[in-house]
Amino acid sequence: MDNIAGKKSGLSIVTNLSVLVLVVLWLIPTIGLLVSSFRDRDQISETGWWLALFPVEQAVRITPEMGDVTQEGDLYVVSGNVFGADGSGSVAAFGITSRDPGAAEAGQTYGRLKLEVLDEEGEPDTENYETAWPVDGTPEIPETDEDGRAVQSYTIDRALTMQPNGDYVWRQASEPRRAPALYVVSTQPPDFGLQNYETILTSNNMDQAFINTLTVTIPATVIPILIAAFAAYALAWMDFPGRGWLVAIVVGLLVVPLQLALVPMLTLHNEIGIGQSFLGIWLAHTGFGLPLAVYILRNYMVGLPRDIIESAKVDGATDFQVFTRIVLPLSFPALASFAIFQFLWTWNDLLVAKVFLPSNSESWVMTVKIADDLLGSRGGDWGILAAAAFVSIAVPLLVFFAMQKYLVRGLLAGSVK
Amino acid sequence: MSPIVQGILTIIIGVGGCIGYFYASNILLDRVIFPPKTDDQGRNIRRATMVRPWLFLLPAILALGLYLVYPVVGSFLRSLYNRSGNEFVGFGNYVQMFAEHGFRVALFNNFLWVVFVPAGATFFGLLVAQLTDRLKWGNIAKSLIFMPMAISFVGASLIWKFVYAADPDIGIINAIRDYFGAAPVDPMQIPFWNNFFIMFIMVWMQTGFAMVILSAALRGIPEETIEAAIIDGANPFQIFFRIKVPQIAGTIVVVWTTITFLTLKVFDIVYTMTGGNFDTEILPSYMMDYMFRDDGRATAVAFVIMVIVTPVMIWNIRQARREL
Known part of the structure; x- marks a missing residue:
C-alpha cells in the first residue's frame, strides 16, 4: 500500500507522533510505579518519581x-x-x-x-x-x-x-x-535500591501471599483445560442429538455474571464440608473458566482438517484415540491461549479469592493482601505499595510478553471468526 | 497439610482423575456394557456411539451446571428470603433496595460505566489499531498498549492511585496543576467526575483488547475496496470512516459487548480506589458491601446484574444458533 499515490509524508509524521504520544501516555502510570518501587521511601515523599534521577x-x-x-x-x-x-x-x-x-x-x-x-x-x-x-x-x-x-x-x-x-x-x-x-x-544523591522489595518480602507476609496465589492459580488453570478439551472434542467432532443447543448454552453461559454464583456456591461449599478453602476456590475457578475454555477449544477444533480425523476413524481408531493422539496435539495453540487467559484471570482475581478462600492472613492471595491489608495499613507508604504491586504483576507481565502470540490468537478465536 | 503440597496433590488427583475417568469410562463402555460381540455387534457399536459423547461431556456439564446454571436459580430463590435466609419475603429485598439512595447511585453509575467504558476502550482501540496499521514499529507500540491487560485490577488501581494522588510530589496530575499554580485536588473526591477518573482505569486496561481485535479486523478488509476509494480520490479520513469502519462494524459490536460484560463484573477497581465512597459505587461493588452481611440483598443485586445482561445473552445465543 505504501506505493499508492496520495500517501502524504506529512500524514505519516503525524501518525508516528500521535502513536508515540499514545504509547507514552499509556506507559507513564506503570513507569511511575516501577520507578517508585526502587526509590528510597523518604525520597518518594520529597519529590515526584519523574525527578527520581535528580538529587x-x-x-x-x-x-x-x-x-x-x-x-x-x-x-x-x-x-x-x-x-x-x-x-x-x-x-x-x-x-x-x-x-x-x-x-x-x-x-x-x-x-x-x-x-x-x-x-x-x-x-x-x-x-x-x-x-x-x-x-x-x-x-x-x-x-x-x-x-x-x-x-x-x-x-x-x-x-x-x-x-x-x-x-x-x-x-x-x-x-x-x-x-x-x-x-x-x-x-x-538519588537513592535507588531493593529496600522496598526486601521489606515487603521479608516482613509483610507477601512471600506467603505469593505462594498462595501460585497455589490457587496452577490447579485452577490445569484442571479446566482437561475437562474442557474433552467436551470441546465432543461438541466439535461427535454427532449426537442436542449438540447445537449445548453449544448455544455454552455461549450463553459465557456472559452469566460471576456474582450470581457467589452466595449459592459458598452456601453449598459450606454444606458439603468444603467451606472456604483452596479446594473450594479450585472448583470455583474451574466452573467459571469452563465456558470460555469450551468455546475457544471447540472453535479451534472445528477448524481442524476433516480428512485426518476421518481417515484415522476408518483405520479403526476409537474416538478416545483420535482425541488423545490427533486432536489434542493439533490443538496446542488453542490450549495455550486458553491456559494464558485462565492463568492471568485466576492470578489477577480478587473477587473469587475474597469469597471462596478463608479470610485469615495465612490464606491471603496477593490481590487480597494489597487491597485489604496494605492499602489500609500502609496507605501512605508508597514505596512499599509500589513494590508490592510489582511483585504481584511481575509474573503476569512475564507470561504476557513471553506468550503474547498465543494470547492474541486466543482473543481472535474468541471474538472474530 | 501445607497448601503447596495440597496444590500438587490436587493437580495430580485432578489431572489423573480426569484422565482416569475418560479412559476407564471409554473402556467400560466398549468392553463391558456394549461389547461388540458377534451376535449383536452392529447394535452395540451404534449404542456405544450414542452414549460416548455424553461420557466426554459429563464432567463439563456437571461443572457448568453446578457453578453457572444452578446459581441463576439458586441466587434468585435466595434473593426472595431475608438476611438470615429463614423467612420468605417475596420481592421485599428488591423493593427495599430500589427505595435506597445508595442503590440508585450504584445503578446510575453502572449505567455511566456501561456507556462510557466500552465506548472509550473501543474508540482508543480503533484509533491505535488504525494508526499503527502501517507503522514500522507498530507491533512494539501495540504490545506496549496491550500490556495493561496482563495487570490485575488491583495492581492497575494502585498504579493509578499514584497518578491521581493529591500530593503534588506523588501524583503527576497534581504536579502538573502545581506547575501552573493551581491548588492540588483529590480527583477521587470531585463529585460526579470521580466516576470518570475511575472509569478511565478500565479504559486504560481494555484498550489493548479492543486494539488487538480491531487491528486484526482492519487487516482483514479486502485491499480492493480501499484501492478503489483511493482511485476515486477519497482522503484518508473518508477511507477510514466510509470504507473501513462500515466493513468492521460487526467486529466493533463484538468488542463493545465483550467489554460491556466485563464492566458489569468488575468490582475491584472501585473497591480499591474509593471503597465505594464519594458516590462512586457500582452494582458489583455495591453487592460486595452486602456479601457476608446480608445474603438476601447480595443475591438480589446479583440478580439485577443478571437481568441487565439477559437481553444480550439471548442475542448471543441466537447468533451462535444461526452460525451452526
Whole structure:
C-alpha cells in the first residue's frame, strides 16, 4: 500500500507522533510505579518519581556523637560536623525542631530565645521566640510580641550555627545530658535500591501471599483445560442429538455474571464440608473458566482438517484415540491461549479469592493482601505499595510478553471468526 | 497439610482423575456394557456411539451446571428470603433496595460505566489499531498498549492511585496543576467526575483488547475496496470512516459487548480506589458491601446484574444458533 499515490509524508509524521504520544501516555502510570518501587521511601515523599534521577533536598534528623562540652559564658557548647568526622555532604538549610527542619539557611545561626516581657499591668513574664541571625551578629528582637506586650530583654535558650559543609556549633543554656537533635535539609544523591522489595518480602507476609496465589492459580488453570478439551472434542467432532443447543448454552453461559454464583456456591461449599478453602476456590475457578475454555477449544477444533480425523476413524481408531493422539496435539495453540487467559484471570482475581478462600492472613492471595491489608495499613507508604504491586504483576507481565502470540490468537478465536 | 503440597496433590488427583475417568469410562463402555460381540455387534457399536459423547461431556456439564446454571436459580430463590435466609419475603429485598439512595447511585453509575467504558476502550482501540496499521514499529507500540491487560485490577488501581494522588510530589496530575499554580485536588473526591477518573482505569486496561481485535479486523478488509476509494480520490479520513469502519462494524459490536460484560463484573477497581465512597459505587461493588452481611440483598443485586445482561445473552445465543 505504501506505493499508492496520495500517501502524504506529512500524514505519516503525524501518525508516528500521535502513536508515540499514545504509547507514552499509556506507559507513564506503570513507569511511575516501577520507578517508585526502587526509590528510597523518604525520597518518594520529597519529590515526584519523574525527578527520581535528580538529587533530593531531604530533611533528616541527626543526633551527632556527644563530643566534649565546653563553656562559653553562660552557655554550654557542643561542636562538630553533622556528617561525621570523615563524612561529606552539603547542608542547604537546618533547624532545631521537627516542626520546621529547614528553618534557617546554612551559614546562619538559628535559636530559641527566652524573651522577658512586661504585660499591660506591668507584670513580668517570659516567652519563647525562635529566629535566625547572622553568625557574627546578634538576633533582632521585636519591640513587642504577638500580643502587643513590650519586650524588655532576652536570653538564649538554645542556638545552632550551621555551615554549608556541615560544621555546627550548638549552644545551650542548661548543661546538655545527651546529644542534641539537629535537623538538616541536605541535598542527597538519588537513592535507588531493593529496600522496598526486601521489606515487603521479608516482613509483610507477601512471600506467603505469593505462594498462595501460585497455589490457587496452577490447579485452577490445569484442571479446566482437561475437562474442557474433552467436551470441546465432543461438541466439535461427535454427532449426537442436542449438540447445537449445548453449544448455544455454552455461549450463553459465557456472559452469566460471576456474582450470581457467589452466595449459592459458598452456601453449598459450606454444606458439603468444603467451606472456604483452596479446594473450594479450585472448583470455583474451574466452573467459571469452563465456558470460555469450551468455546475457544471447540472453535479451534472445528477448524481442524476433516480428512485426518476421518481417515484415522476408518483405520479403526476409537474416538478416545483420535482425541488423545490427533486432536489434542493439533490443538496446542488453542490450549495455550486458553491456559494464558485462565492463568492471568485466576492470578489477577480478587473477587473469587475474597469469597471462596478463608479470610485469615495465612490464606491471603496477593490481590487480597494489597487491597485489604496494605492499602489500609500502609496507605501512605508508597514505596512499599509500589513494590508490592510489582511483585504481584511481575509474573503476569512475564507470561504476557513471553506468550503474547498465543494470547492474541486466543482473543481472535474468541471474538472474530 | 501445607497448601503447596495440597496444590500438587490436587493437580495430580485432578489431572489423573480426569484422565482416569475418560479412559476407564471409554473402556467400560466398549468392553463391558456394549461389547461388540458377534451376535449383536452392529447394535452395540451404534449404542456405544450414542452414549460416548455424553461420557466426554459429563464432567463439563456437571461443572457448568453446578457453578453457572444452578446459581441463576439458586441466587434468585435466595434473593426472595431475608438476611438470615429463614423467612420468605417475596420481592421485599428488591423493593427495599430500589427505595435506597445508595442503590440508585450504584445503578446510575453502572449505567455511566456501561456507556462510557466500552465506548472509550473501543474508540482508543480503533484509533491505535488504525494508526499503527502501517507503522514500522507498530507491533512494539501495540504490545506496549496491550500490556495493561496482563495487570490485575488491583495492581492497575494502585498504579493509578499514584497518578491521581493529591500530593503534588506523588501524583503527576497534581504536579502538573502545581506547575501552573493551581491548588492540588483529590480527583477521587470531585463529585460526579470521580466516576470518570475511575472509569478511565478500565479504559486504560481494555484498550489493548479492543486494539488487538480491531487491528486484526482492519487487516482483514479486502485491499480492493480501499484501492478503489483511493482511485476515486477519497482522503484518508473518508477511507477510514466510509470504507473501513462500515466493513468492521460487526467486529466493533463484538468488542463493545465483550467489554460491556466485563464492566458489569468488575468490582475491584472501585473497591480499591474509593471503597465505594464519594458516590462512586457500582452494582458489583455495591453487592460486595452486602456479601457476608446480608445474603438476601447480595443475591438480589446479583440478580439485577443478571437481568441487565439477559437481553444480550439471548442475542448471543441466537447468533451462535444461526452460525451452526
